[in-house]
Amino acid sequence: MRYDEEFLTIPHAIRLAAERFGDDIALIDEDLRWSFRELEQRMTEAVRATVALGIEEGDRVGLCAPNSAEWIFAALGIQGAGGVVVPLNTRFKAGEISYILRKSGAKAVFAAPFLGSDYIAELLRHDPDLPALRRTVSVLGAKGAADLSWTEFLRAGEEVPAATAEEVVGRLTPDDISDVMFTSGTTGHPKGVILTHGQSLRAYGWMAEEYTFRRGDSFLVIPPFFHCFGYKAGWLASFLHGVTVIPMPVFHPGKALEIIERERVSILLGPPTIFHDLINHPDRSGHDLSSLRVSMTGGTTIPESLIRAMKSDLSFDIVMSAYGLTEASALVTTTCVDDSEETVARTTGRVIPDVEVRIVDETGQELAAGQDGEILVRGYNVTRGYWDDPGATAVTIDDEGWLHTGDIGRLDGNGNLSIVDRKKEMYIVGGFNAYPAEIEKLLLAYEPVAQVAVIGVPDERLGEVGCAFVVPKEGYEVGEKDIVEWSREHMANFKVPRHVRFSDQLPRNASQKVLKDELRTRFEAKA
Template identity: 45%
Template sequence: MTATDAGPRARLSARTIPEALAERAARTPDKLAVVAEDARGGVLRLTYADVERESRRVAKALIASGVGKGDRVAIWAPNVWEWVTAYYGTQLAAATTVPVNTRFKGPEAAYVLAKSGASTLLTVTGFLGTDYLGWLEGAAAEQPTPALRRRVVLRGEVPEGAVGFEDFLRAGDAVSDAVLDERTASLGPDDRSDISFTSGTTGSPKGAVATQAQVCAPFGAWADVVGLRADDRIMIIAPFFHSFGSKAGLFTALLAGATVHPRLTFDPAGCLRLIENERITVVPGPPAIFHGLLADPARSAHDLSSLRLAVTGSSDVPTDLVLAMRGELGFEHVVTGYGLTESSGVATMCSHTDDPETVARTAGRAIPGVEVRIDGGGGAPAPTGTRGEILLRGYNVMSGYWRDPERSAEAFVDGWLRTGDIGELDDAGYLRVTGRSKDMYIRGGENVYPVEVEHALARHGDVREAAVIGVPDARFGEVGRAFVVPRPGAGLDAESLIAWARTRMANYKVPRYVTFLDELPKNASAKVFKPALRELARAAEADGGGRTDGGGTDGGADGGRGDGAGEGA
């Protein structure tokens, strides 16, 4: 079966991100665009005119430093206000944004920088005790980044070899408005907007290439479907490096003329205060965020009457959660959706007019101009209500993976994007996602690919073999359980292995639980038989809540740095 709607439409007439920024600043220059914490802990309020002015300064500085059209500029930073102007500035300079996951450790980030060929890195120092530039330096021997020529510190102390943000901006004063305008005007709807890296089943991240049109059109349609309004005040907890934060949050707010309130971390008590003090109306994010808000003991002491719209997804959303979001948090509308990095982060959405059961049971219908098909085999669509692989086609779908023709070809069949997810369509065209192929699981809104974690664990000197699966978790939807075969004579324990893993991979990838085995169960082809591991996981859960074999404390792998929607939630 195939489901489609006709004709994308955006709140603005823009074909590119710079056109959208210019049009919004011209229409509503004095409207608040961003309300965020500044470097000293105060509150900074930027209008759309302010955002355009500061973004142009960034663009001029990039041009002055030698960044050309199409060059890659990486942003490795949390949801600081500087991220906003760095993003729009990169677009104004007709460069390509490469968002870097703030949970990545040195080797992971270095791989993205090397694969993308980024010449410039915009980052921060000292955020929650992290040292991004130090991590890169430490990873240099394992993963060099030969194309990286400049490191700009948006916020924090400036180490040797880097340049501070203000010094960087001052160098751009030599670039005239005419030079910048000529560069920006060279950008068309088919030019690159960003390269967003997503992990893959081979263990190495893949860079999904999005064009200007693939950001402007889908999220204009997205804003219409969910019912975003110009008077909305949007609390953005999802990290900007994720399309849920930057595109479905930051950019759709610009299209609608709304105000964004980015959060550096997910702190339920702080979020509740913000909702009350700033009269927040919209909260996008994975279910873990809403679980956290509902569970906060001080929730009833706050005035949450301004809330009207919640946008969630990323994992199964129980009907009880939708009802609690409406009844206890006071949201008038709750909507869910489905998308992936390769589809610009969006493909289907529930409407703000859909009932709670539909919102909980489905991921909505295709957004206007996008087609969803369930593969029935042999190139034919599956009958209504029949499960199969979800295929996508439309203006939102990536052109391919950056500098990876082999995996780009594998991602498509007869012009349709293969999602690797399993689902079915009903008579009304609503999509129900019923499973995920290739063993990928979702922890608190973040995709985790077991093979990537397995490869990382195998680098530990005392680990002979490792296999990872996702197991249910009330708070995060799913978390990882690792089954590890130690090397003979190794004195390995779960706590030390998890502590080691935290230094090698993003916290959301670190397994919550570790089970040690003498051998991994394997099939006749000598491949790990994961159904048997799932049976072992269920037995472990029944015996001791899944925590008797190590690593199962909330202060462990899940304590994290709290720098995004899925961590510390």
């Protein structure tokens, strides 16, 4: 089904799924299960309750909770009432959450205690005078510092007629804003990316078809829901195609293996570290993983050996890679089912339908295939702009509608995009541009290296040089001299790391991205 040809918004898509898939299981959370028909009912209850809360068309609502059924119900309730979901990173501290709520003008916040944090209590202590905030709801567990528990929230909705919920959902259009996704803020404050119902449905309806999502599949969703990977490529794409969603609040490889076997999980998308941890878990061979069928792993450093291991050790039939960024609905290019392992490892595939990609130099001139430059994107998937930040919007999206991604890449003769690196992570060694992602990919070909992250660090003679933070494979003994000597044999001299640090694990955020600022702090502490 082509979702770009439907009149759909996200709540309408849930209604259509209830009609099409009925009593099939839509959602499993621990011991609880909901059919697609029951999912629609939970959405309607949440819409009525959100209307009772006073949320109206265009109101922003913060949502800070772990992957769970309630996260989905809350999001659908907010959107169905005409509100705009503002997903909040569950690893954020009170000051970070306060900034986003102030910037977005959030009228309410839904939150759940998680990993020892009571977000609402901490937020109110840090910033008791948020100007727009009117109501707080506890999504899971006890009410705590919130105005309402989840049960009280739903009970208040019983005063709103079901016909009112029907009416507000019926007013929604594909051009209405569904969410404002705040970026991670790696450069300055986070910026709120505006995305619409129609953009998400068009992109992820297509993606799910391309990835062969089908009725009866089950998807263990590990990437967090506050990120497009878990939210849109996860539960939204699944519901569109009759796939059962199993949210996982915190990734534990041993528990994931148990769920895969018990629930016959067939779809698992995520960053490479997830698959690395599953493959290397000591109990892996004791679990039946034969149900696994489809995977996509994002990132710029995916060795072919990992792809082969995902097929041989984890039983995947299909492994794909993709590239996206929040400003482009997190989906720009993807490989296809019949692409070779080399293509999946070396590239992020071809541009998705009805979207354009250009590679340009620093003057804006388009470059030929095989040349490195900034990736520009134009199409329906590009954000309308940053929330309440026209200056940043103008810098990022030019007058012709091209999104300047800040990513460095190249196109091959077949139109496959390879990501070289982020502009901001490039460092210059004696006049030569060095891209950490390229060096990381090279180092992953060295057998003793399990994981690696490279940063540029100051050097008196060369200006900057590379420092590689290495996680060795279990059973291997490897030293700094080994890494440097191997590198000298396999890469240009300016790319060879001048410093090597070893660690049991790399610091990562909730989206499994390596925290390179923390690595820089570590280097400076021991310099």
